[in-house]
Amino acid sequence: MASLGGAMVSGTDGTDFHYRQQVAVPHKTSILNKSRLKYCIFFHALLFFVMLAKLTPDILDRLDIFVMEIExxxxxxxxxxxxxxxxxxxSSFLGLSAVRGNxxxxxxKYMMLITIVGILPIVYCLLYYFPNVWEFLFLEIDNKVEGAEILxxxxxxxxxxxYAFCVIGIQIHLFTIFFSWNLLKTWNARITSRKCQ
Structure with missing residues (x-):
């Protein structure tokens, strides 16, 4: 190696490393956004299990199964x-399939489904509970929480x-849309560059 005072390859001074083969920027962007999208899908699955735990009593009631501890x-x-x-x-399965095969x-479709069945229900929840949240915050200032009709x-x-659930959920879904959009732009750019060649 030249830096250690050893023999140097003829025709080079050791600064030609800039011209060696590198991973193209679109590929790096695609790999990074795929990884981040998979993390979002993982956190979405965790949030799903929290919701499933909340829905378990109702599901068991509909199936006529009685569990005293849950009741x-x-x-x-x-x-x-x-x-x-x-x-x-x-929709996560669709997203994972899209990521696997570009x-x-x-x-x-994944972005559309996340918007319809992920974001819109959360927005409905935020609007549905807004009067109660407002009442709770207003009564908290006056220290009259005991008299409130808050569940x-x-x-x-x-x-x-x-609201805590919705804040976490909306963040996960918005990041999911963002990373999906980045992947969509990267994949479209790759296709148009192939057509131009």
């Missing part, structure tokens, strides 16, 4: 948006628990 939790009855949001986990059409679960305001 003692007194979990409030679900609203329709919770079941619709649970369908968003099915499929533009499937990543577009509590295990001494926690139910609306605030849903």
């Amino acid at each position: 003692e939790l007194q979990i409030p009855q679900p609203i329709w948006w919770e079941y619709i949001w649970c369908l968003s986990i099915l 499929k533009i059409r499937e990543i577009k 509590l679960w295990k001494n926690y305001p139910y609306c605030i628990l849903w």
